[in-house]
Amino acid sequence: MSFPRLLRRAAATALACALPVSAGAATITVYYGDDDGFGVGKFATGEVIDPLTSQADGSDAPLTDTRLIADDCGVIACAAPPFAPTGGFPVFSTEGVVTFARLTMRMGAFDRGPNPFDGPNRLVLDGLAVPDQFFTYFSSLDTNEVRVVNYVLPQEFFPLLADGTVSLAGTHISNDTASGSFQVDMIALTITSEPPPPPADVPPPAPMALMASALGLLGLTALRRPRRARAQVRAQVSAQGAAQGRAQARARRDGGR
Known part of the structure; x- marks a missing residue:
């Protein structure tokens, strides 16, 4: 799922959670x-x-x-x-x-x-x-x-x-x-x-606070993605180097026989 779509979904979820829900008259x-x-x-x-x-x-x-x-x-x-x-x-x-x-x-x-x-x-x-x-x-x-x-x-x-x-x-x-x-x-x-409203000492979650939390999580996720990608590239390069080293060593052993 693309990042803009994730952002839109998180914002919609935050707003939906913030709206009062009536149990019905x-x-x-x-x-x-x-x-x-x-x-x-x-x-x-x-x-x-x-x-x-x-x-x-x-x-x-x-x-x-x-x-x-x-x-x-x-x-x-x-x-x-x-x-x-x-x-x-x-x-x-x-x-x-x-x-x-x-x-x-x-x-x-x-x-x-x-x-x-x-x-x-x-x-x-x-x-x-x-x-x-x-x-x-x-x-x-x-x-x-x-x-x-x-x-x-x-x-x-x-x-x-x-x-x-x-x-x-x-x-x-x-x-x-x-x-x-x-x-x-x-x-x-x-x-x-x-039904009576909820007690005054249990305020409903603020819409902006919910949205900020959702956006913060998405931002953290977005920042972590490039780091994971770079780590994967380094791991691949390291694996390729090790493989080449092993191949060269075998070639030297075979040439000396």
């Missing part, structure tokens, strides 16, 4: 609720449910797949509760550093109108309220349609998600005063995380 999705389309397979935005008919059974998360509206407000239509869970998501694990989080919620017949039965609606994750902007993506019409909203969470939520436990305590959602009942099918968290 991991993405998980955890659910509050069983994500079964309100128990009747109604998953997509625009599909219609009957919010008065509950499909909840013992396996459903509390207050999912069941009729919801508001606390006791003195009206027959308000006999059902609001969506105010006291529990949270199943325990999960992340790779270390959370780099992305998306909140997904599916509700049916929900009207985000300006006058909720029980005051402002709020969705709380581990004590931190999701920005009110989240609710603006739901319909403000009094219909029985399903709505699925995906919302990218701000970075201030990332440390709360990293420990694998997320409570919904403090969440309180009710329909607009002019609307009827609604239902919640599920809430999902999609979380992407990456």
